[in-house]
Amino acid sequence: MNVTATHPYVAALLAGSAALPKSPAAWLDSRRAAALERANALSVPTTRDEEWRFTDLTPLTKLQVQPVAAAIKVSAADIATHVVPEAAMRLVFVDGVPAPELAQQGALSAGVTVIAMSDALKSHAALVEPHLAKLAGVGQELFTALNTAFLQHGVFIHLSKDAQLKAPIHLLFVAAGNGVAAYPRCLIVAESGAEACVIEDYVALGDEAYLTNAVTEIAVAPNASLRHIKLQRESQKAFHISNCAVTLAKDARFQSHAVTLGARLSRNNLNISQQGEGINVEIDGLALIGGRQTADTHTLVDHAKAHGICRQTHKTIVGGAGHAVFNGKVFVREGAQLTDSSQQSRNLLLSDKARVDTKPQLEIFADDVKCAHGAAVGQLDAEHLFYLKSRGLPEAQARNLLTYAFGAEIIDHIPVPSLVAALEKLVMARTEASL
Amino acid sequence: MSSVLDTLVSQPYKHGFVTDIESETAPKGLNEGIIRMISAKKNEPDWLLEFRLQAYRHWLTMTEPQWPNVNYPKIDFQAISYYAAPKPKKKLSMDEVDPELLKTFEKLGVPMHERAALAGVAVDVIFDSVSVTTTYKEKLAEVGIIFCSITEAVHNHPELVRKYMGSVVPTADNYYAALNSAVFTDGSFCFIPKGVKCPMELSTYFRINTQDSGQFERTLIIAEEGAKVSYLEGCTAPKFDTNQLHAAVVELVALDDADIKYSTVQNWYAGDENGVGGIYNFVTKRGLCKGRNSKISWTQVETGSAITWKYPSCVLLGDNSIGEFYSVALTNHKQQADTGTKMIHIGKNTKSTIISKGISAGYSNNSYRGLVKIGAKAEGARNFSQCDSMLIGAKCGANTFPYIEVQNPTAKVEHEATTSKIGEDQLFYFQSRGIGTEEAVSMIINGFCKDVFQQLPMEFAVEATKLLGLKLEGSVG
Numbered sequence: 060m061n062v063t064a065t066h067p068y069v070a071a072l073l074a075g076s077a078a079l080p081k082s083p084a085a086w087l088d089s090r091r092a093a094a095l096e097r098a099n100a101l102s103v104p105t106t107r108d109e110e111w112r113f114t115d116l117t118p119l120t121k122l123q124v125q126p127v128a129a130a131i132k133v134s135a136a137d138i139a140t141h142v143v144p145e146a147a148m149r150l151v152f153v154d155g156v157p158a159p160e161l162a163q164q165g166a167l168s169a170g171v172t173v174i175a176m177s178d179a180l181k182s183h184a185a186l187v188e189p190h191l192a193k194l195a196g197v198g199q200e201l202f203t204a205l206n207t208a209f210l211q212h213g214v215f216i217h218l219s220k221d222a223q224l225k226a227p228i229h230l231l232f233v234a235a236g237n238g239v240a241a242y243p244r245c246l247i248v249a250e251s252g253a254e255a256c257v258i259e260d261y262v263a264l265g266d267e268a269y270l271t272n273a274v275t276e277i278a279v280a281p282n283a284s285l286r287h288i289k290l291q292r293e294s295q296k297a298f299h300i301s302n303c304a305v306t307l308a309k310d311a312r313f314q315s316h317a318v319t320l321g322a323r324l325s326r327n328n329l330n331i332s333q334q335g336e337g338i339n340v341e342i343d344g345l346a347l348i349g350g351r352q353t354a355d356t357h358t359l360v361d362h363a364k365a366h367g368i369c370r371q372t373h374k375t376i377v378g379g380a381g382h383a384v385f386n387g388k389v390f391v392r393e394g395a396q397l398t399d400s401s402q403q404s405r406n407l408l409l410s411d412k413a414r415v416d417t418k419p420q421l422e423i424f425a426d427d428v429k430c431a432h433g434a435a436v437g438q439l440d441a442e443h444l445f446y447l448k449s450r451g452l453p454e455a456q457a458r459n460l461l462t463y464a465f466g467a468e469i470i471d472h473i474p475v476p477s478l479v480a481a482l483e484k485l486v487m488a489r490t491e492a493s494l
Numbered sequence: 495m496s497s498v499l500d501t502l503v504s505q506p507y508k509h510g511f512v513t514d515i516e517s518e519t520a521p522k523g524l525n526e527g528i529i530r531m532i533s534a535k536k537n538e539p540d541w542l543l544e545f546r547l548q549a550y551r552h553w554l555t556m557t558e559p560q561w562p563n564v565n566y567p568k569i570d571f572q573a574i575s576y577y578a579a580p581k582p583k584k585k586l587s588m589d590e591v592d593p594e595l596l597k598t599f600e601k602l603g604v605p606m607h608e609r610a611a612l613a614g615v616a617v618d619v620i621f622d623s624v625s626v627t628t629t630y631k632e633k634l635a636e637v638g639i640i641f642c643s644i645t646e647a648v649h650n651h652p653e654l655v656r657k658y659m660g661s662v663v664p665t666a667d668n669y670y671a672a673l674n675s676a677v678f679t680d681g682s683f684c685f686i687p688k689g690v691k692c693p694m695e696l697s698t699y700f701r702i703n704t705q706d707s708g709q710f711e712r713t714l715i716i717a718e719e720g721a722k723v724s725y726l727e728g729c730t731a732p733k734f735d736t737n738q739l740h741a742a743v744v745e746l747v748a749l750d751d752a753d754i755k756y757s758t759v760q761n762w763y764a765g766d767e768n769g770v771g772g773i774y775n776f777v778t779k780r781g782l783c784k785g786r787n788s789k790i791s792w793t794q795v796e797t798g799s800a801i802t803w804k805y806p807s808c809v810l811l812g813d814n815s816i817g818e819f820y821s822v823a824l825t826n827h828k829q830q831a832d833t834g835t836k837m838i839h840i841g842k843n844t845k846s847t848i849i850s851k852g853i854s855a856g857y858s859n860n861s862y863r864g865l866v867k868i869g870a871k872a873e874g875a876r877n878f879s880q881c882d883s884m885l886i887g888a889k890c891g892a893n894t895f896p897y898i899e900v901q902n903p904t905a906k907v908e909h910e911a912t913t914s915k916i917g918e919d920q921l922f923y924f925q926s927r928g929i930g931t932e933e934a935v936s937m938i939i940n941g942f943c944k945d946v947f948q949q950l951p952m953e954f955a956v957e958a959t960k961l962l963g964l965k966l967e968g969s970v971g
Contacts, residue, residue, distance in 0.1 A: 393888065408903035413902045419909070422893040426885035427914045434909040436900040
């Protein structure tokens with residue numbers, strides 16, 4: 060494993076990879092080596108790359124980051140505000156490194172395993188091996204290659220056949236240090252008939268500049284159901300790049316909720332591959348940004364088999380000099396008849412300097428399908444404002460209320476009351492501070 | 495691959511046109527010498543030669559675009575002959591015309607006297623078209639409209655050509671536009687002076703003069719303050735052409751309060767059922783709404799060509815200017831189309847409407863690719879886009895790639911896209927009312943395309959309707 064990258068920033072990012080301890084499994088060492096090889100060959104994407112057309116990574120390349128060996132001590136009081144009382148169990152990572160002292164072990168139903176990746180590689184290698192670094196292909200994705208090259212810490216969740224867990228599993232990723240690169244890796248495997256809800260929660264304690272480069276791999280077997288909630292509340296100086304790869308089998312159900320509030324620049328990739336018939340997918344997304352923030356969401360729903368259903372609603376609220384980007388690809392392959400796929404991209408611009416670039420994309424190769432997408436960009440409706448004002452609400456309050464209602468539609472779908480309450484408060488505070 | 499292209503390029507004329515190759519055609523290949531030769535043959539002024547050479551030099555530094563969603567063997571640009579003097583056509587009589595062609599005209603309902611012209615029968619033998627064109631020319635000249643070939647315009651109105659040519663599509667705009675700027679041979683020029691409303695659809699004139707303007711065509715239309723014109727290019731009748739590559743450039747300029755409507759019906763040879771042969775139609779069309787309250791409207795019905803690659807666009811520079819794009823793109827067999835529009839909003843209160851209907855059948859691939867860009871200064875800009883696809887058969891593809899870029903909060907942009915098919919139940923319903931499958935399909939398609947067809951001049955709307963039915967014959971049921 061040698062760093063031979065010609066791109067200076069890639070070489071700088073990879074510099075720390077030599078210090079990485081050997082993994083407990085030889086197969087993982089070879090997958091890490093292959094990823095390093097790939098990362099060596101890639102360079103930081105520019106706006107000349109179609110996939111990064113609207114998102115300029117130049118600010119990131121000015122930030123030097125390395126993974127930490129031992130993270131800063133974080134106390135239970137520091138994360139108290141981020142506790143989700145409904146959760147069955149909580150795992151905490153500080154700057155990408157497990158913090159077992161902050162974890163909370165709950166009573167899990169039979170057949171549910173939630174353990175740190177480093178442990179899973181030793182105790183559950185047979186379950187991890189078929190999926191890890193296989194579901195999220197590297198291809199041209201520099202950041203996925205980097206994450207795999209640095210693969211060490213993260214979470215493994217396994218739901219055995221028909222295992223059901225009603226209460227959510229809370230994975231809390233805390234950023235504490237400056238100049239840190241965190242490469243968390245999650246693998247969620249749901250066997251047939253299983254059901255669970257996982258919260259991936261990224262928070263910051265201070266206002267540090269760092270990089271979170273997360274990869275999550277999810278495999279859902281026939282008839283299983285998984286809900287994935289991703290909250291991103293990184294610091295205003297942070298960079299957050301994540302890739303979530305989901306593979307679904309026949310009659311599986313997958314629901315995704317993504318709420319993006321933080322980071323100077325964030326990029327969310329969600330790739331869903333429908334490998335069986337009769338799959339049902341729902342995707343909700345909300346980005347609320349202001350200042351000089353950039354929030355970029357890329358989704359890909361690949362309908363490879365017939366009778367698939369997918370509903371997507373993506374909303375952005377952009378204030379200040381914020382910049383929201385959305386690209387939603389929907390592929391309907393030959394033979395994926397009777398697919399029903401719809402996608403909405405709704406964008407609210409609140410200030411003169413706010414900017415939105417949206418690109419829905421439909422590629423259809425089957426004739427008996429129902430596909431629709433819609434995209435809208437606008438500001439608050441003058442009539443709605445007038446109506447509220449006619450009821451005695453001052454202008455500012457009316458604006459806040461409408462902005463809040465626009466975002467609440469996404470938040471209200473999250474079935475965890477304490478999260479809904481926390482997010483609603485946060486959104487209200489952000490709109491009141493007029494972003 | 496170039497040998498494949500060679501054979502395609504040098505296919506014999508199928509429909510009885512004869513060209514005297516030795517004396518009229520430039521040797522194959524492209525270099526500065528060829529460009530100088532074209533310019534000299536056409537007796538062009540120095541500035542135009544310079545324009546061509548500049549474009550050529552830039553073209554050399556460019557690479558072919560790879561992003562369109564189309565596949566074709568690499569084009570050998572050195573295997574093309576870039577200049578052919580007007581082809582002396584063998585005068586045919588109506589009896590010698592391919593009966594298939596005549597049958598098609600019959601089905602399309604092309605007026606009798608136009609059929610001959612379209613079939614390549616020398617018009618002057620049969621009809622007194624000279625007098626017809628002269629009447630039109632006089633009528634246009636009376637109100638001050640200049641309507642002639644680009645070559646004539648270069649000689650008679652050099653100041654206008656020089657001022658506007660390349661002002662909308664710069665020579666370095668894209669690969670094919672640069673190639674066209676270097677080697678264009680002819681095309682149309684139209685100038686509508688201040689306050690003049692063109693008294694007729696320029697289509698009428700154009701149709702009777704189905705001139706063979708060659709594969710690198712250049713069109714320039716200028717509407718001065720308050721002027722209005724409607725222009726129709728192409729025709730519904732199948733157009734046979736042996737040139738493999740067509741790289742045309744169309745530029746429209748609308749000054750204050752001017753209104754230009756540009757309609758295209760494209761039915762070039764699309765290749766056979768197996769995708770052999772057919773035209774590559776790589777066109778750059780752009781309109782500049784330069785003045786306040788100006789309006790440019792594109793309507794296109796794209797049914798022909800093996801590959802269509804065109805994005806008629808509007809640059810909405812003037813305040814309150816309006817851009818419109820109405821398109822029907824139909825692909826069958828192995829045709830490929832990557833078409834759409836760009837609406838660039840720069841001025842305040844600019845408005846644009848995009849209605850695109852894509853129909854794919856057989857093994858074809860039909861993509862809509864569009865850009866709506868609202869600049870930071872485009873206060874109150876408004877866009878509505880709708881792009882619908884219809885798939886006929888399970889082997890074809892329909893794609894949409896809309897790009898929406900908004901930099902102004904007062905803008906309102908809406909985009910909708912749907913995909914549908916002709917359902918068994920719809921056909922059954924028609925049949926239960928005594929309407930046969932083919933007619934039913936044609937009616938459903940017409941309903942699907944209605945929003946676009948109603949933008950076409952009336953007689954063409956009728957023909958376009960029939961054309962789609964004809965194109966899809968045998969693909970359903």
